[in-house]
Amino acid sequence: MTTPAPDAAARSTRIGLMQATGAYLLWGLLPLYFMPLRGVDAGEVVANRVVWSLALLFAVVAVTRRGARLWLALTSVRTLRLLAASAAMISVNWLVYIWAVQHHHVLEASLGYFLNPLVNVVLGVVVLREKLTRPQLAAVILAGAGVLVLASQAAEGLWISLVLALSFGLYGLIRKVAPVESVEGLTVETLLLTPVALAYMAWLAAHGGLALTASDTLVTVLLLIAGIVTAIPLLLFAAGARRLPYSVIGLLQYLAPSIQFVLAITLFGEVVTTAHLVCFALIWSGLAVFVVGSLRARRV
Template identity: 50%
Template sequence: MPDTLPRQSSTLSGLLPALGAYGIWCLFPLYFALLKDVAPFEVVVWRLMCTLPFCLGAIVVLRQGPALRAALTTPRILGALALSGLLIGTNWLIYVVAVMDGHVLAASLGYYINPLVNVLAATVFLKEKLTRRQWIAVALAAIGVALLAKGALDTLWISVVLALSFAGYGLTRKLAPVEALPGLTVETLVLLVPALGLLSWQVQQPGGLAMGSSTGISLLLLCAGPLTAIPLMLFATAARRLDFSVLGFIQFVTPTGLFLMSVFVFGEPLKPIQLVCFAFIWCAIAVFCWDILSRRKAG
């Protein structure tokens, strides 16, 4: 009994930042809709370029310079953050290009597949044990995702790359012994050189750079820094405090929010197969929550 309260407190302290991160990510389509006239590569570049000064400023304000220095001078941590940086950079690039090219279903499907990949990674790499009810929940969610994937086979590669890259990012951040802000700062430093390369390439394109073309667009692009950094810091915090399988199931919040926004904000038609898919997934979430609550009461 003495270990139960600290464990429950840790779970709650991880649950809140997880819900915060996934809730913010639900709103990203609104942000990208305002940038519909900006080239996808430029959006990715400014996400990186504006995230770094935001992180460095937060490092100074929160006095986390020693933690940043330790991350940069410890080869094992630096290697892990270089890997997580490349994974999240790949995820950003594929997601932005997919959404701005009109492949919203493929992008949202990737984040439906991702929780299943997280659960698999938790059992294989972290040796987390799932109960019988949790395996039932995984099976229900897998059926729902499979039904949705059947209608998007031509763009399924987008979904798979998004799911694998974000699951790999989450797993790497969970295992890396570094706090959220110093870790994200190192990741953006790692991606700075590729970002500068993309920026120089975009300058040579016929449309040039959107930054500076108007005050509104410039301000929106500058906002990419905090909009990128804040949910990623929340996610990294949650990844360190929650079981990876639990973190995965909470992630169903994001694609469900994207679905609701597509129907009620952007007016996309609601397909019967989507309703069936969501029925399976929400049944899975109900079973998963039931299992967690019942085990907590038993403890």
């Protein structure tokens, strides 16, 4: 018996919701993975993410028979240039995020990802010449006010928030215009970063600082599964995004930084200053205006 179309659509939406929620939950819990690696050089952690992610992605490409699409991306000069730029942005993002977690700046890291949607709006206006709606303008002004408050009173970790928001915003912008699908794009990015990652790991090994081979069992295992930790949420997100309306994805994206914020002030014992509270309050207000405005626009 053939399943009715509405039931199939509802089932697809449920699956997409589980996939996207799973991705953001995993991203939100990432500090729990990186904290035991606080004694490992952040660059080595990124290198392991790159190398082991490539191995996993090659397996995904082989199983899903995407080899022809991957080759098409590899033989396009324009695509390679764009993906080289996006690879640089995501590597900066990973490096700063891992360093922030290792040095007890999870609060500032979560702030960066709360800022990211509003940075995307600004980049859309500046680079893509998109028009700014009134709710978007109000949201950006509120977020800007929050950043100014934090800069004037507690600017020590503000650079972390800004670098994370800008690097991920630029990464998303480049991937938006790159003519490549998610799996192939991520595979090419990882392939481009792998020589640098291997060279850095070789340099560390030559100077006796490679934690992968010189640490206890827990650290070694955590580094070896870095590819799984990196690729699984990205693949879940890509699959969920195909099944869900963009407005739902827009709401779910705040799940990860919210979890990180809670972890920062509870489990990791980071101090929340008055400046932090004012900054977060203004940014959350801006996000509320942004979300409500987006939902109303989609109903028109």
